[in-house]
Amino acid sequence: MADKRDYYEVLGVDKSADDATLKKAYRKLAKKYHPDVNPGDKEAEAKFKEATEAYTILSDPEKRKQYDQFGHAAFENGGGGAGGGFGGFDFNGADMGDIFGDIFGDLFGGGSRSRRANNGPMKGANLRARVNITFEEAVFGCEKELEIVLKDECTTCHGTGAKPGTSPVTCPKCHGEGQVVYTQQSMFGMVRNVQTCPDCHGSGKIIKDKCTSCRGTGYTSSRKKIQVSVPAGIDNGQSIRIREKGEPGTNGGPRGDLLVEVNVARHPIFQRQDMNIFSTAPLTYAQAALGGTVRINTVDGEVEYEVKPGTQTDTRIRLKGKGVPSLRNKNIRGDHYVTFVVQVPTNLNEEAKEALRKFDEACGNRPKSKDSDDFEKPEKKKKSFMDKLKETFED
Numbered sequence: 001m002a003d004k005r006d007y008y009e010v011l012g013v014d015k016s017a018d019d020a021t022l023k024k025a026y027r028k029l030a031k032k033y034h035p036d037v038n039p040g041d042k043e044a045e046a047k048f049k050e051a052t053e054a055y056t057i058l059s060d061p062e063k064r065k066q067y068d069q070f071g072h073a074a075f076e077n078g079g080g081g082a083g084g085g086f087g088g089f090d091f092n093g094a095d096m097g098d099i100f101g102d103i104f105g106d107l108f109g110g111g112s113r114s115r116r117a118n119n120g121p122m123k124g125a126n127l128r129a130r131v132n133i134t135f136e137e138a139v140f141g142c143e144k145e146l147e148i149v150l151k152d153e154c155t156t157c158h159g160t161g162a163k164p165g166t167s168p169v170t171c172p173k174c175h176g177e178g179q180v181v182y183t184q185q186s187m188f189g190m191v192r193n194v195q196t197c198p199d200c201h202g203s204g205k206i207i208k209d210k211c212t213s214c215r216g217t218g219y220t221s222s223r224k225k226i227q228v229s230v231p232a233g234i235d236n237g238q239s240i241r242i243r244e245k246g247e248p249g250t251n252g253g254p255r256g257d258l259l260v261e262v263n264v265a266r267h268p269i270f271q272r273q274d275m276n277i278f279s280t281a282p283l284t285y286a287q288a289a290l291g292g293t294v295r296i297n298t299v300d301g302e303v304e305y306e307v308k309p310g311t312q313t314d315t316r317i318r319l320k321g322k323g324v325p326s327l328r329n330k331n332i333r334g335d336h337y338v339t340f341v342v343q344v345p346t347n348l349n350e351e352a353k354e355a356l357r358k359f360d361e362a363c364g365n366r367p368k369s370k371d372s373d374d375f376e377k378p379e380k381k382k383k384s385f386m387d388k389l390k391e392t393f394e395d
């Protein structure tokens with residue numbers, strides 16, 4: 001076909017692209033144009049086919065070599081397989097099962113794992129739980145007790161699920177393989193598809209007489225108390241892994257893990273960013289202007305800080321080592337940053353008002369006057385706009 005696009009161009013990669021780059025490029029396109037994502041969209045389907053064809057050829061070292069040498073012509077007339085698939089490309093020959101398992105297994109959250117069902121020892125699934133702690137508990141670490149429902153091997157049937165005296169039999173559908181192979185007609189031609197056996201769910205065994213204690217599951221469930229050591233420095237959303245407190249393994253495999261997600265409560269005054277803590281502290285007018293000792297709340301309790309005279313609002317200071325410990329080494333701590341906010345006094349009594357006026361006068365900010373309502377003075381009102389502007393600039 002004369003109007004076929006270059007395979008490298010289709011995938012948007014360089015001629016020298018390595019396998020990982022090819023795969024990445026194809027995954028991106030496949031995810032975008034997959035027919036399951038774009039039902040009925042002919043253009044997407046064509047794009048998907050084009051990308052799949054390009055990837056199938058370029059991911060095969062032998063075919064890639066041929067393509068690099070002869071271009072599309074390498075697959076058009078040769079080999080006598082010209083009829084199948086599309087554009088002379090024969091999909092029947094390619095092991096689509098492998099490609100799809102590889103690419104789509106994790107792409108669509110499908111079972112690249114279930115494809116590999118086996119009867120050997122397998123680790124159990126992980127369990128998830130959540131623990132709520134305070135801001136301070138996250139900073140300094142704590143011990144928490146969790147109650148979770150844990151499965152254990154059934155003591156009556158020892159995990160086989162079969163009534164004592166009987167045993168599970170080999171699954172007739174998959175002959176104990178745990179998986180079945182389907183051949184399916186698809187838009188690419190015949191596709192080999194491997195699936196977990198629907199009869200035995202991958203175990204390869206069928207239980208005829210079920211154990212009555214566990215109803216054939218092989219497990220019993222019970223509530224268990226688990227001690228969780230929350231390390232100092234943990235942050236909201238992080239998880240603690242407790243080994244082998246998850247679901248039991250199969251065929252002698254180890255238990256899965258318990259993953260405990262930590263939920264840290266918001267603190268009324270402290271905020272946290274990584275290892276640093278942030279807060280604000282109020283300063284009175286006098287403290288800001290004159291300086292002096294203030295008391296500041298930290299996670300270690302109150303500390304004294306010497307404020308410099310003339311401290312402006314929004315001034316930020318650092319209390320070194322008063323932050324959050326490092327998760328790896330609790331002796332290394334972040335810092336605590338405090339932003340001072342100068343409080344403008346409200347609800348002043350007459351005495352305080354008078355003192356402030358005096359203060360302003362002493363600073364030269366007010367024209368000397370016995371009358372406090374100098375803004376209401378008639379001569380002020382008479383001033384023109386230009387005069388006022390001049391005054392502003394003279395200041």
Ligand SMILES: [Zn+2]
Nearest residue numbers: 154157211214
């Ligand atoms: Zn049982």
Ligand SMILES: [Zn+2]
Nearest residue numbers: 171174197200
């Ligand atoms: Zn089976």
